[in-house]
Amino acid sequence: MKSLLHPARAVALVFLAAILVGSALLMLPISHAEGSATPWVTAFFTAVSAVCVTGLVVVDTGTYWSTFGQSVILLLFQLGGFGMMTVATLLGLMVNSSFRLRTKMIAQFESRSLRLGDIASVAKLVLVVTFALELIIALSLTLRLHLAYDLPWAEAAWSGLFHAVSAFNNAGFSIHPDSLMRYATDAFILLPVMTAIVIGGIGFPVLHDLRSRFNDPRHWSLHTKLTLIGTTILLLGGFFTLLVFEWSNSATLGPMPFADKALSAAFASVSARTAGFNSIDIGALTQESWAIHYFLMFVGGGSAGTAGGVKVGTAAILAILIIAEIRGHSDSEAFGRRVGASAQRQAITVLMLGSTMIVLGTLFILRETDFPTDQVIFEVISAFGTVGLSTGITGNLPEASQLMLTLLMYVGRVGTITLAASLALGEHRMPYRYPEEHPIVG
Template identity: 80%
Template sequence: MKSLLHPGRVVSLVFLFAILCGTALLSLPAAQAQGESAPWITAFFTAVSAVSVTGLVVVDTGTYWSTFGQVVIMLLFQLGGFGMMTLATLLGLLVNRSFHLRTKLIAQAESHVLGLGDITSVAKLVLVVTLVMELAVMLLLTLRLHLTYGLAWGDAAWSGLFHAVSAFNNAGFSIHGDGLVRYATDALVLTPVMSAIVIGGIGFPVLYDLRSKWTDPRHWSLHTKLTLSGTAVLLGGGFLAVLLFEWSNPGTLGPMAWADKMLSAAFVSVSARTAGFNAIDIGALTHESWALHYFLMFIGGGSAGTAGGVKVGTVAILALMVIAEIRGRPDVEVFGRRVGSSAQRQAITVLVLGSALVVLGTLVILRDTDFPTDEVIFEVISAFGTVGLSTGITADLPETSQLMLTLLMYVGRVGTITLAASLALGEHRMPYRYPEEHPIVG
């Protein structure tokens, strides 16, 4: 009975239950625009994509689903984002329960991480930030869509709410068939969306740290410093790379004015890491930009947030390990702190298992279809990273391949969190150690 209550299993079962409920609701005739029951694979795929806040779709959200169906989808990715953020944050904090009090106090003093007493505060922060950001972005989008694009107040409010919730939860769902392409040059639409994506995806442990220690960056936790610095590098690097690869591409940035190119490139860099919105045609990107997307989508955003991927902190730790090895340092050090060996092992485990899933998914779909390898890899990484960007082949995949994508979305959203929690919660010291030996590497 004790094993059944393991936090990792609870998270997995809760999200599976939400997916099944969503599938049942989306299978109702009332959920479909034509008043007919949607095929089970369509309802199931959409429910998995919504709960895992991915955004991959096999039908057009705005025209295939009725208003009721769209509301169900929005509630599913709100639950997927808010529920995952809360559970992931609390699981990260509950790891401390496996330590003795003395160890907890020492670890907290050295790393400035959140303590058990902060759990209630974090839960409140999740709720407040979610409501404030979603309502603020909804208001800005509603005003813009009504005043500039002439939408009726009701339509503007619904579109603003749907896209605000989708953006903050990094879900990538849109009720427009072309995503946000129609707003590719509108900074007053894309900027609020980008802000919601970044704040939602950076992780609540980081936001909690910033709120409580905003005036003293020296006392930010190592996790906060790694996440913020890694996010800045990825956003800046992605922005410059997109400009370089797409500047003259007639299918994307080529026809745009200079300022519009900057805006669209920034949006691509932000959205590619986990959000899944597209303001330019993804299928028209150069192959270099597709390769860049592989990298950004696989990494994702911050831990215990709405983002997917293997997480910025994981990749930052791995990069620091490489640097330490190259420099011949026995310890992995950064910002005046030493990265624990357990965190290093967990980072390697998450990366290896994530890579193995991407390879497996790619092989399964390639065996099942005749689509080009680069397009299949794009869809697979997008599913695993819960990004939702697509080259346009998802709807044309056979059912077996679509089911493979649903598995990747589910594991990509729930698996990395539960794996990290399981590794930390299951850690224990052995009363003995074997003799050390050094196998040949490389």
């Protein structure tokens, strides 16, 4: 029983339990729009995608599922978006004002940059930011949908709420079959959604740091600085490259005026990093834009937030490590701080395990299907990065390939290091150390 209390194992088990409960609910006839039972693979895939805040679907969310089924999906990606860190913390606050040690350990494991004393403060921040922002975005979308698109108040309110919660949790689920393509030129729809995506995906430790030290950037944690700089670079880089590669593409940005091109390129850059909404046809993108999406989806967003991918912090640590090696420095340093050896090892481990999962997933699906390699790679990275963007082949994949995508979504959401640690027997400190030797590299 002791091993089950390990924080990593608890994270993995809680996510798995949520998936199983969600699958059972979605299999009920009341969840189906036509009142019939849902096949278990469809229910399981949808539950995994929702809990892992991915957004990949094998059936149309708006027409296949009833209002009850859509509500279950919304609840699943709301819980999944919190992450185990926030769920455990909020449960601890509701059940007992004083945390038990295990709850504190679980929360700290998911937000390693925080001290145990910060957990209650972060939990309150999560609660306030989540529901306040979701409410504001939902009201904004509801008003726009009713006033500009003549949707009845009830329909506009449900659509606004569903998309607001989906956006903040970086889930990418939409009750429209074309995602947000019908609003491709509507800044009053896309800008609020983009705002929710960025804030939800930046990570709660960063929000906590900014709240307490907003006017004193010098004292921001190294994690906050790396996340903010990395996020800015990725957003701007994605925006300009997608704008260039899609500028003349008649199937995407080509026919649009400059302002709409800029809006759609910005939305694509924001969404590609983990949210999964699309305002342009992903299947019609150029090969260069697909390559940009590969990178953005793989990196993802901030740690301990609603984003997926290997995380911006991981990519930043690897970049610092590479720069230090090129310069011949023995230490990896940034902003007057030295990056710890354990953080460097974890970053390399996440990169290698993530890359391995993507390669294995791609090979498996290629063996099962005849779809082009580039499309399969896109779906696999989208699943692992819990993004949800698709070239349109997910629903046409055989069941074995769809189950492979569910595995990738689970690993991508729980985290490669978390999953690996949860499967291990426990942490061991070796009572001895072997002599050091330097094998030849390169």
